Amino acid sequence: MPELIGRRSELAVLGDALADAAAGSGRLVLVEGDAGVGKTRLVAEFADRAARDGATVLSGGCPQLEADIPYAAFDEALPGTFFTGRADRASEFRRVAETIAGAGRPVVLVLEDLHWADASTRDLLVFLQRALRHAPVLQIGTHRSGEVGGDHPVAGMVAELARQPHAERLRLGPLDPAETTALARGLLGVEPGREMVRVLLSRAEGNPFFTEELIAAWPARGGVPQTVREVVITRLARLTEGARELSRLASVIGRTVSHDLLAELAELSEVDIGGSVRDLVHHGQLVAGEDGYAFRHALIREAIYADLLPGERRTAHARVARLLAARPTPVAELAHHWDAAGEVDQALVASVRAGESASAAFAPAEAGAHYERALRRWREASAPEELTGLDLDTLLERAAAAASMASRNRRAVELTRERLALLDPEAFPERVALANAELAHRAWASADWPLARSANLRALELIPADSPERVAIMAHRAGLAMLSSRHRDALRFAHELLPEAEAAGDTFSYARGVMVLAISSIGTGHVEEGLTYLRRHLALANETRMPRLLGVNYANHPEALVWVDRPEEALTLAREGIARAAEFGFDFYLLLIVGNQVRALAELCRWDEALDAADDPVDQGADAFTRLPMDLARADLYLRRGDRASAAVLLATCADVLTGQDDVQHGTELSALQALLAAREGRWADARAAAGEGLRVAQSADNQHRAARVLAVGLRVEADAGLPDSPAHADALLSAGEAHLAAMAADGALLLARTRRYLALARAEHSRVAAPSPQAWAEVAEVAAHDRHLLGYARFRFAEAVLLTRGARQQAVTALAEASAVAASLKALPLAEDVRALAERARLTLPEVAPAPAGEDPDGLTAREAEVLALVGLGRTNAEIADELFISVKTASVHVSNILRKLGMRSRIQAAAVAQRRGLSP
Structure with a gap:
């Protein structure tokens, strides 16, 4: 069971x-x-x-x-x-x-x-x-x-x-969202994807049976599982024919329906409809409201609707559309019914109007759906341009913009390419240039760097020199170079951009140039210069109060602080960005900022908090590309904790996003983690292939610390594998990696402390293949900085090297004891297992690891707030919390708000996950 x-x-x-x-x-x-x-x-x-x-x-x-x-x-x-x-x-x-x-x-x-x-x-x-x-x-x-x-x-x-x-x-x-997620996790054996959770919550609505059946039928997300249909239709068969017919008509209207509309649609008298509706309510199909009815559950309505024959559906939708058109009705509703009725011209017009309405209401996902329907009906309509007042290019442009705003960037790329296939560059050079500029933005957002660069270059070729759009395209060229870790090119492009942007009075493009100078200066090792530019950019964003500038800074600034070993500052800034996102409306960047919070916490070895922060449900509909930084950080932590199954699920998702893309920022990290996972599972060919791919991508750009990181992983794979050709492979890897970093240094780059740390680790891993060197591992421990896991790993390898070189056994015992303490405090199971195995092989007795002393709450929660958090973890409402703690509802609400603020979170669901992970109880 x-x-x-x-x-x-x-x-x-x-x-x-x-x-x-x-x-x-x-x-x-x-x-x-x-x-x-x-x-x-x-x-x-x-x-x-x-x-x-x-x-x-x-x-x-x-x-x-x-x-x-x-x-x-x-x-x-x-x-x-x-x-x-x-x-x-x-x-x-x-x-x-x-x-x-x-x-x-x-x-x-x-x-x-x-x-x-x-x-x-x-x-x-x-x-x-x-x-x-x-x-x-x-x-x-x-x-x-x-x-x-x-x-x-x-x-x-x-x-x-x-x-x-x-x-x-x-x-x-019904089950709440956290419980639905737990049910899916139990059935699947791994953490469910966010899209699956979103679909389960919207369709099963917390019903465990429906949830289980939807999971069993996955990935057929649009249909109703046969088991659910059978249950619903069997129950419906026990009702009167009038009630059954009325339920079918109601299912066509939607989840809710007014009494008057249902009666008019059914063309029944009040007596007849009253008896049929009463039958449906009494048997749990409908629930009554003030002036209408709703299906008790969304899947009940879907199952009844799915049982209709195609002709029955079209006829019913046409009747509904005609009735709704005669009364005040949201145009989106009309568009749906005209489309389902197969009335092409009416569906096209209503869909375009619905898309315009949704765009005006800042609802890009809904606007995109309406524009997509309009595109589907465009070629079937009798006179589409006369009916809508638009040409096809404009409709495609609107659909692509909506898809991009809704973070459906790959679809936005497809739609923009359709535009370019229609447009003549000789007849409309500026229009084609701007379409290419948009394509470059959307290709970047979907991780297609080659397309992004080529589209940007084409836009610069076509845009007239006096066009006011030229500066923005130049700014994007600099940004693309920075984001693809071509830092030397980025610095050159940014220096060309700044005077042009200043002369044009283009504040956003000017700020973008400043950000490129900041990140690429740090990328080439000029840390203080880069940090100065970052502070300058933040000051400009605060001065102008432009949401996009603020969002860009909070998305990049904390990440750069992590690179330069300032994780505490990064965490503070990321949490500040989360708090300001709603106030200033830069939610588009929010997931990236939350990702920065996760990485800063991971960097500080506050792993439980990092995983808690990664559970934020915000932007669940966003492209997986936007989630990459967070998901890679989570996968890294799962590997360090020994949860290979969860890591594998995340890495597979990330790999799907990055397939065919030479993404230096994310691709190298993905390759490193894939290699570590494969090595842990003894898949040496896969581990070598992953590390090799990461090194290939890293050495195609200027990202020094990522190149050094994947180099260290590649050498660890060779040392762990111990294959006959491992020494030769290791020599070649180290030689190529050092040559790449030396070439960067020769071109004016300085090595970051993080780069030097990974390089020391790479050389120490190489010593495991060449000749054991306690000194190499002692040097890694010296530069481990705040990375306690790296320190623990270095002490473990130091002990191993001491034993292999027949050094003082007490030195090994001391080092292993330190490594064991680190593993215990971080719950790093693989490291703990490696330490234990080495101690057993060497017949060393390690001292018992004392539990870490209880200190203050890391987020500054008071004792009362911790008590409230425990009740939030049990799903209590503010009123229930007030009841249990003998406080007012207002006081309970203040406590919950303080907790969310201190945790840097925006939802009770995420706070509940924190409570459950920490094992809090009232």
């Missing part, structure tokens, strides 16, 4: 009821909820626990049959008790009560699916409430709340039973 997700409070209610029953006070708990919400799973988990604790568990269920079988549930729970030939029903009931009471102490009697209970079962259940009131018996009944409404015979029984002083109703609600 899979792990039960959530339901802690519900289990506690049942546990308290059993304790009361065991003390001689009989109890009844009626567990209710929608189909698939987990009633059976909850009760089964509780029954198993109760049985292990010594209770006698009796269970039975009511069958779903046309013909009632008397006492079916009781007959299953108490086989042989019924049909004894007694004619006296009262005597029979007393005998059942005596049998239950005498079955043990205490007894748990479970009766499932009471919504299908026959009349005799209902009568006996009511009788038992009096007969077992003072017996050590806990009775648990489950029923679907959506199927016992109104005049359903079970509704009266439930109401009567619930009024008893020893009874209570336990309503199961």
Whole structure:
């Protein structure tokens, strides 16, 4: 049986009821909820626990049959008790009560699916409430709340039973987002992707059965799983024909529908529609609102809609569209129905208008969807330009802009290329130049560096010298060179740009040139000069209060501080950026800024906090490219923690994004991590290939510290592999890597401290293949700086080298003890295993590692805030927190706001993940 997700409070209610029953006070708990919400799973988990604790568990269920079988549930729970030939029903009931009471102490009697209970079962259940009131018996009944409404015979029984002083109703609600994610993780065995979680939350709405079925049917995200369709259609078949027809019409309208529209669409009288709607409400298909209805669950509506024949759908959508067109209706709704009806001209016009409306409302994802529909209908329409007042190029331009704003950059590239295929550069040189400029931006955002550079170059060739757009294209050329780690070119382009931008009064392009000078100066080792430019850029952004300038600074500045070994400053600045993002509206950069926070925390070896920060659900719809920095940092931490499965999932996603791209910033890191993962799994050919690819990409540009990092990894692979040709491979790698760095130095670059650290590590790894050198590893430890994991690894390798060179064993013991302490404090399982294995091989006894002393909360949470955070982790609302801590709701709200601010987070979901990872309990 899979792990039960959530339901802690519900289990506690049942546990308290059993304790009361065991003390001689009989109890009844009626567990209710929608189909698939987990009633059976909850009760089964509780029954198993109760049985292990010594209770006698009796269970039975009511069958779903046309013909009632008397006492079916009781007959299953108490086989042989019924049909004894007694004619006296009262005597029979007393005998059942005596049998239950005498079955043990205490007894748990479970009766499932009471919504299908026959009349005799209902009568006996009511009788038992009096007969077992003072017996050590806990009775648990489950029923679907959506199927016992109104005049359903079970509704009266439930109401009567619930009024008893020893009874209570336990309503199961949907799983929350964190619980849905945990359920998916348990089913998959790995961390679910963010897109999967987003789809599960939007479609399953926390229903565990629907969630499981959607996961089983993945990746068929658009359809309804067959099992779900069968459940819904089978339940619908029990209703009247009028109710079934009305449900089909309602499914065409959408999740919600007004009463008047439904009545007009159905062309029924109020009496007829009233009876049909009542049937649907009573049987849990619809829920009633103030002036209309909604399907109880999105998948119910989808399943009914999917059961319609194509012709039925088109006809119904056309009727809906005509009715809606005659009343005030959002144009997006009209566009959907005209399109589904197959009415091409109306669908095209409405889709264009809907796209314009969504763009004006700053809803780029929705605008993009409408423009895509318009493009699909364009060639089928009778006279598209006359109908819309647009030409095809303008429509493509709008669709590409919306896709880009929604971070669907690969689609934006495709649409922009379609534009360029239509445009004549001789007839429209400036228009083609600007389209190429946009293509360069979108290609960069989708990690296609060759296309980005070639499109930018083409734009510069075509743009007139006096065009006001020329400076912006020059700025993008400098930015592309910087981002592709061609720092020498970037510095040259930036120096050409600044006077042009200043003369043109183009503040944004000028600021971009300053940022390029900052990053590329640091990239070539001129740290103080680069930091001066970064501060100048931030001052300009604050002075102009331009959201894009602020976003760019907070996206780049903290990362650069990490490069130059100032992670504390990087963390402070990243958190400042997160706090200011909503105020100034640069949410487009928010995920990159959160990624900087993650990397700064990882750099400081605050790994739990880094993983917590990476759980922020913000921008889940963004391109995977935007998530690369964060996901690579997470994968690195998972590898250091020994969670290879989670690391592999993230690395596979990152590899899909970077396939075919020579991305120096991210590609080298991806290759390094792929190599480390493969080496850990003994896949030496894969490890060598990954390291080789990383070195190839790194040596095509000027990124010194990434080149040194992947060099160290490549040499570690050779040392770990110990293959016959490893010494020759290692010699070649080290020679090529040192030559590349020497060439950069000869061209004026200075080596960053980070580069020197990785170079020392590379030489120490080489010594494992050539000749063991304790001194090489001592030098790595000396330059480890704040990287405690590197220090622990260096001490482990130092001990290994001491033993191999037959040095002083006490030196090895001391070094291994230090490495063991680091591994324990960071929960770095692979390092701990390596230390333990070496100690066992060398027969060394290491001292016990004392747990790290408890210090102040790393984020400055007060004791009360930590207590509130623990309750947030349990999913408590502010009102519930106030109730439990005897404080006001306002005070609870202030505490939660302070917690989010101190953690640098924006959502309760993320804060709940922090509480759960830290193991906080109220």
